[in-house]
Amino acid sequence: MFADILITGLVNGSTYALLAVGFSLIFGVARIVNIAHTAFYMVASYCIYTATYKFGLHPVVGMLIGVVVVTVFGVVTYRIFIAPVREHEAVVLIATIALAMALQEGMLLMFTGDYLSVPHLIPGFTILLGVKVFYQHVLTFAAVVVILGGLHVFLSHTRLGLAIRATAQDREVANLMGMNEGRIATITVGLSLALAAFTGAVIAPLSIVEPFMWLHPLIMMMAAVVLGGLGSMKGSFYAAYILGFAEAIIVFTVPMGAFLKGSVALSVMILVLLVRPEGLFGIAFEEER
Amino acid sequence: MVRYWLRKLLVIFQKEILVLPSRMAVLVFFLLLLGLPLVSDDPYLLRILILTSIFAIFAASWDLLSGFTGQVNFGHALFFGVGAYASAILHKSAHLPPGASIPIGAIAAVLAGLIIGIPCLRLKGTYLALTTLAFPIILMGVVFAFPSITGGELGISGLQRLARSNQANYYIHVIAMLVLCTSMWKITDSKMGIIFHAIREDELAVKAAGINTTRYKLTAFCLSGLFAGIAGGLYAHYMRIAGPSCLEVGLSFQVVIWCIFGGVVTIWGPVGAVFFLFPLLELFRFWPEYRMLMFALVILIFLLYMPEGIFPWIRDKLENDCPRCKVRNHAARKTCRVCAAPMH
């Protein structure tokens, strides 16, 4: 059972980590709580479904198409609907909610509410530590390591990464230093959405593709981000794994209560926040930024 | 004696209400709502307006908490659901009539407000928003864990309505809405309301001024819970069923959309928004597949042009503040009605 918990926790945690880091990126740089983040992940899954099922392409090709489509579409939508109202935080919030609803309805229109699925990138399973693990699960974990490692390298060793980190730390001063803050925000949005699309590609084979698939990951992702501390990518990463393991522990130790895993993970988040209101790695006194 | 009061009423009407388009609009709104059953007895129309009134109370309660004190609550459906389930359980198990189960159910919602208000005291901004999102989800897990009490996914059915006839129901709900929303507005217009405004603007300053913000923040949670709980109880009894759909994330998001669309930090903004958006959604029934999509697009487009909310935007077009005495005047006036200063 310990092996089960370990494997399941790693896989779940990887899923949430991919989503949470993308969300944190947008929040840290552009101060946008992007409720539509997982909705874009849903769009990417549908892209892959269309590519593999309707056009018979290889899943990897479908993945690339999904990433490109979602990134372009997302950046365009951002420029039209969100960028003009960026200063009103409350408005941005519900604009993203409305956007997520619009995407959901769009998918419902195009694909109806039927449950669909996407083939595994690598079919089959293997036995690790006595537990049957799908290759897709291993791929997910590997993908997280590669992508997040790549992101870390990008952010710390390139000029653009430096600009993004600077804007995240202090927007006004970054602007004063000559970095075009609006453009950085757009680039970050694109990057974050590409992450979400990639997540869709990696996780969609493990779940069911339907127009409402974005709601549950949204909750868990936001819980991970809040637990880790808003704006802190390191925090989101660790918190995602904490929540993933919390869920795995519940599923294995209380088999009758497997449906409670969402509630328990959220309770963990609330308990931590009671002790440390800015999350594990967050910054108190954010107004000072 | 009567003539004295009638004349006084007429003076108030002329001097206070007639001068401002926004107040006239509110008066017309009251009259239209109260007078509607006299011209039409279409059950569908009455039903839509009853549901709109219930959701208007709900939306106004969100504004009271999140708009005025700035504690953005993304889990407002919790109060609604607690109110609905509590009044349903009281009605079915303790056999209380709806007139009693709804207020007592609302008290359960107040307790819920206290329970979630306390952990949220130290949280700010987005942390608070996302934490409050978690509460209705946790409660939904509890609802499914005890199906013998809560009916699980089927909910509690077989509840009775407040009144038999459609007209009587309509009047009860509309008058409840008007009374409750007016009380909420009066609360914000009182000393407590000023403190709420202040807490939103700068909590540190309020604390420095010696005011116990904890008490006021908790009061806001409890008041908001009370009104939302009443809305929940009314909903459960009108629909004759209280189910897990009262706790859904979608409902929490809906109320945030209504309030911000209508204009936060007013009470009339969300009420107006619900009266605009809810029937609009029903109207969109003509295009069943595109309904929600059109709804989302309407919201997105309106927000682009009126980020402060639609009703404040309209009001700003119709009225101006006098630069000297800050009293509102309608836009066509050249000089202020109180201090006669020029209006530009």
Add this chain to the structure above:
Amino acid sequence: MKKAFFMAMACCALIGWSGSVWGADTIKIGVIGPMQFVQGKGHWNGATMAADEINAKGGVAVGGKKMKIELVKADSNEFINVTDATNAMELLCTRDKVDFIVGGFRTEAVLAMQDIAMDSKKIFIGCGAAHPELCTRVAENYDRYKYFFRGTPFNSNFLVKTCFIQMAYVGGVLKQQLGLEKIKVAIVAEKAVWVDPMIAAAEGFIPKMGMEVAGVWRPSPVATDVTAELSAIQSSGAQMVLALFSSSVGIPFARQAGELKIPAAIVGINVEAQKSGFWQATQQMGNYVTTINTYCEGVEYNDLTKPFMDEYIKRYNEPPTYTADTYTAIIYALVPAIEKVGSLDPDKLVAFMETDEHLVPSGKAAYMKDDKGRHLHDLVWGPGYLTALGVQWVDGKQVGIWPYKWKASETAPEITYKGIVPYTIAPWVIEAHKKK
């Protein structure tokens, strides 16, 4: 804003009013269901097929004159929003002024919609919700709820019974073909209220059949990953899984069980497995999964089944699911009742319908009474009436596997419907358990 709103509502009223004037010589039947989903599409397709068939014959003979059927489509959106569903029902009853209503699926919504239809005293034939409460209301408050009849499926108590009989049958096949002494059954049921009594019943029934309960697992109805449960089931040594799912978890369960080649035969109730999209949804891994279903291509209950299925497949390119029994409700229940009674009066129709037995494509429909002798307007279950089928997915197609030489009791005749084939055990199950 408000003026625009009232203008718009006035337009709606005008359209609604003109609609009712134009439809004065037609029988209006409202079809309400989640039209964006398979269940609602089934409702609408079945009803449309019925209406077209009747109208092609000239209409319904009501008293002296012939009246055509006019269908009114109402999207209840019941999966998303129960308020919406009730508003849609209210629209049908008071604005569109329909004469009859068929449809409904999600029990929480149907309970609320039933109240509204009863307010307007309209006959409402429920085609999708199996909860017994819908009909116990009829018995307890006859005068108010008598206008409700259950069209499909039979109620969940009978569902349990059928499910257990199928499980016993498959257990017998396993025992015989694999030479097993005692079958261990793992009960996997989604965490939902409708399932709770079934689990208790199963835990009592399985030992009586000479089998053993290996354990009970309750995944979330919308879980997407059940590998945890599956590995636990494998470790418990179960050779059969009693799966009780009505929500989306049925798909990943079947898919992952197939991918991981769990050595257990899966039987039970899996609503997702009833749909034709199941094969793609499980990436063709849901092989050998068995579930209760009402219709299956190639299986005939009686002479009415084949024409119905052929026509449906011809029109809609897929076999009907049980919600398409709106067809049955209209053609075999409502219309003959109207023609025999000679009027549209709901009270007279109710009095006729509740004692009328008639053949339907899935057997024979009759309405039962409860043990106090009160009318329930619920469907009778049993050989000669309605029994449903057990279907199994074999290489991309649904085949009927039950009733296969089934005797309901010692003295009952043996039943095998036309087109039923023997059960197929999955090759990996045979490999894992066959002795030598």
